[in-house]
Amino acid sequence: MLTFRNVSKTYADGTRALAGISVEVARGEILALVGGSGCGKTTLLRLAAGLDTASGGTIRLDGEVLDRPHPGVGLVFQEPRLLPWLTIAQNVGFGLADLSAPERVRRVAHALERVGLAEHADRWPRDLSGGQQQRTAIARAFVAQPKVLLLDEPFSALDAVTRQDLHGHLLGLWAETRPTIVLVTHDVGEAAVLADRAVVLRPKPGRIHEIFAIATPRPGDPDANASTTRQLRAILGASLRASG
Known part of the structure; x- marks a missing residue:
């Protein structure tokens, strides 16, 4: 279980980015963080990834404090961040040096097949579209089989059709090992399609406005997703009006 207990973050210049964040994320749950600009979504993700240090409170994974990068926690950024001198297969298998060569090859081939890139294994990142590069980044994150996967707006730069396609690839990979995901x-609308719950944050400082349970099963029908999206949008609007 991933737990946030009264997590706060104040920067050296006095900016309060987060205040009193407490939430438990169950094993295998997909939790979405939504909110307006300045509500600390990415800051909270960076704290969970061990890339920054909280000013107060704790983040724990199965009881272990996360205050530095952890092998059981994977991270996917907004940009693919692929290594241009490695092939697509080599990028996906980059973090698997501790595995035997046959197991590494097996995992990489399977992950590439799952994201529809098997025929591109020997190509270079520059030869792929933006959507294909992001598929590679997602495959790289899942292939290590992390307990927790943190996703920082990985689909924001993509067109609607490519984004929807990647949602399917993400859920397909998640279904195999069911890591905990924080998105x-x-x-x-993306939260309504992918998540089990959405944490709506209020900005300045970032704090929880409401935790919304998403009842639509995956894959959900369009009408149910639209209804959930409307509810979430209303909650988000209320959080922005209540800021301060």
């Missing part, structure tokens, strides 16, 4: 998104 930062500005898109309430």
Whole structure:
């Protein structure tokens, strides 16, 4: 279980980015973080990834404090951040040096097949579209089989059709090992499609406005997703009006 207990973050210049964030994320749950600009979504993700240090409170994974990068926690950024001198297959298998060569090859091939890039294994990142590069980044994150996967708006730069396609690839990979996923998104429709719950944050400082349970099963029907999206949008609007 991933737990946030009274997490706060104040920067050296006095800016209060987060205040009193407490939430428990169950094993295998997909939790979306949504909110307006300045509500600390990415800051909270960076704290969970061990890339920054909280000013107060704790973040724990199965009881272990997360205050530095952890091998059981993976992270996917907004940009793919692929290594241009490695092939697509080599990028996906980059973090698997501790595995035997046959197991590494097996995992990489399977992950590439799952995201529809098997025929591109020996190509270079520059030869792929933006959507294909992001598929590679998602495959790289899942292939290590992390306990927790943190996603920082990984689909924000993509067109609607490519984004929807990647949602399917993400859920397909998640269904195999069911890691806990924390997804930062500005898109309430994306949260409605992917998440089990959405934490709506209020800005300045970032704090929880409401935790919304998403009842629509995956894959959900369009009408149910639209209804959930409307509810989430209303909650987000209320959080912005209540800021301060």
